[in-house]
Amino acid sequence: GTGHFCWYSVFMDNQKNGNNYVINYIFMTVEDDLLLKKPFQKEKHGKVVHKQVAAELLDREEAKNRRFHLIAMDAYQRHTKFVNDYILYYGGKKEDFRRLGENDKTDMDVIRENHRFLWNEEDEMDMNWEKRLAKKYYDKLFKEYCIADLSRYKENKFGFRWRVEKEVISGKGQFCCGNKCCDEKEGLKSWEVNFGYTEHGEKRNALVKLRLCQECSFKLNFHHRRKEVKSKKRKDKAKKDSEESTHKKSRLSSAEETSKTKDKEFRDKFIVTYRSFKNKIGFDSFLQMV
Secondary structure, eight states, X not given: XXXXXXXXXXXXXXXXXXXXXXXXXXXOOHHHHHHTOOTTOOOOOOSOOOHHHHHHHHHHHHHHHHHHHHHHSOHHHHHHHHHHHHHHHHOOOGGGGOOOOTTOOOHHHHHHHHOOSSOOTTTTTSOOHHHHHHHHHHHTSEEEEEEEEOTTGGGTOOEEEEEOHHHHHHXXXXXXXXXXXXXXXXXXXXXXXXXXXXXXXXXXXXXEEEEEOHHHHHHHTSSSOOXXXXXXXXXXXXXXXXXXXXXXXHHHHHHHHHHHHHHHHHHHXXXXXXXHHTTTSOHHHHHHHO
C-alpha cells in the first residue's frame, strides 16, 4: 500500500554449486521518497550539465588560482612573468623589453631643471608636477642670508644660493663667513647686493644679503663697493657714542673757558695787588704774602 515498503522475494537456484538462496528487493513509492527528503535539499538532476557550464566553472576556478599566485609575487616577479607570457604567446625577444636609461631623471635632476632663485605669481600659474616638485624644494630653503661663490670675483661674476637647513643649524652664512670656501668667524660684516642673473632665458634681479669676513669682503668689493648693512643696535650705539663725544667736547670747552676766566681774574688781581704794595714793602715780602 501507499506509504509502506514492498517486499519481493526471488528464489534463485544455483545449479553449479547446488546452493539455493533467496534475494529480497525493497521498493519505495513516490510518497515515501517525499517523506524522507531533507529540508533545503536541492533537486536531483537527472541530466548531465552542459559543457559550457562546466567550462565556465573551470575557468573561474583557474582564474582564482592564478590571482592567488599573482598576489603572492612582488612587483618585479609579476613583471617578469607577464613579459615571459607575452613572449611565449605572441613571440618576440627579451631585448625588445629592455628599457634605455639615457633619458632617466632623478628628483634632483628635475629640481635642477625647474629651479628658480625667486618664484613669483606668474611662475606659479602653469604648474606641472616637475615645477611643483621644484617649488616644494624652494619652500624649504631659508632666505635670510645667501651662500656666495666668489671664485671668479676678478671677473665681477658671483654666484648666490639660499641656505639649507643643515647650514642654518651649523651657522654657515650667518655666524660663519658666507663664502662657500671660507669658515672664518671673526670680523664678519653684512653686505647688501643687487644680484642680477639670467634664468630660463629671462633676466632678473634680486636684492640679497650675505655675511663675509674681511678677506671675502675685499673680494666682493673688488670692482665697486657694495652697501654695508649695519644692525639697528650698532647704529644706535654709534649715534650714542657720537652724542656722548659731542657732549664731552662741549663740557671740556666750557671747563677750559671757566679755567681761563679764573686765571685771568687771578692775574688781574695779582697785578693790582702788586702795584699797590710794591712801593710799601719789598718784593720778597710780597711774594711770601701771595
